[in-house]
Amino acid sequence: MLSEIWQNLIFRPLFNFLIYLYQYHTNYNLGLAVVYMTILLRVVLLPFSIMTEQGKEFYRRIHTKVEEAQRDYSDDSVKQRAVIRNLLRKNKIRPWSKLVVLLFHVFVLVALYQVFVSGVRGGNILDSSSTGGRRIMENLYPSMPRPDFINTNFFCFSSNHCLDISKRSLPFSALVALVLFIEITIDQRGHKGRLSSQEIVYRFLFPAFTFAALGLLPSVKSVFILTSLVLSIIISLSGTLFWGGKHRHDDTVRKKAETSANEPDPFTNQLYGR
Secondary structure (H helix, E strand, O other): OHHHHHHHHHHHHHHHHHHHHHHHOOOOOHHHHHHHHHHHHHHHOHHHHHHHHHHHHHHHHHHHHHHHHHHHOOOOHHHHHHHHHHHHHHOOOOHHHHHHHHHHHHHHHHHHHHHHHHOEEOOOEEOOOOHHHHHHHOOOOOOOOOOOOOOOEEEEEEOOEEEEOOOOOHHHHHHHHHHHHHHHHHHOOOOOOOOOHHHHHHHHHHHHHHHHHHOOOOOHHHHHHHHHHHHHHHHHHHHHHHHHHHHHHHHHHHHHHHHHHHOOOOOOEOOOEO
């Protein structure tokens, strides 16, 4: 049952979409097709990404209140969760929106792994004579033309040096790890001086783990993750400029209103009144 759901609702649509982009919009460049697919799917998921970024900005504003709730109800975990949940609900923070984007990444990564392990080989050939190649080809819809070959060279540095996304690439894995470090640093902005030791370790350890993991896998994973990371950074910076600027403006207006309310009335005589 689960395998049928995966095959018919997730893998086949993604695979056919990838082959469609490969044949009609990328001049037979599978790496570029992966980039296009990532961008288009992230556009579809943009509402969830916006909710996530909006939630980050709200969470930065209520961070102190969350810490107070954790401190005040440290002995009552049920009450603590209820207070924090009420704060999140009151400020319209939706943790599930981040989960949707995360599941998207997992599904696409697994689908790409299945494509490259089962059928796509290096040397610009889709081996339809092999069992894996035939199995991959059978997942194409009847209306989708079968490609005669699959070009796995993403781009070439020279005539003899090309990035083959069906093979491992340590330099490209290192580039992904660097961009991931930048993305985590941006995500942790505003927490300066309040970062826990676990958050600091995470900033360095997770990119290092990502480099090690991607170094063992076909570089198509690096192409997908790098594209998605760049888009995430753009969305995050845009969210900071929009919601952060709006919040700063609201704070300025509120402070001015509080200052005006506390100022003495210049027309009031301190001895006799008006």
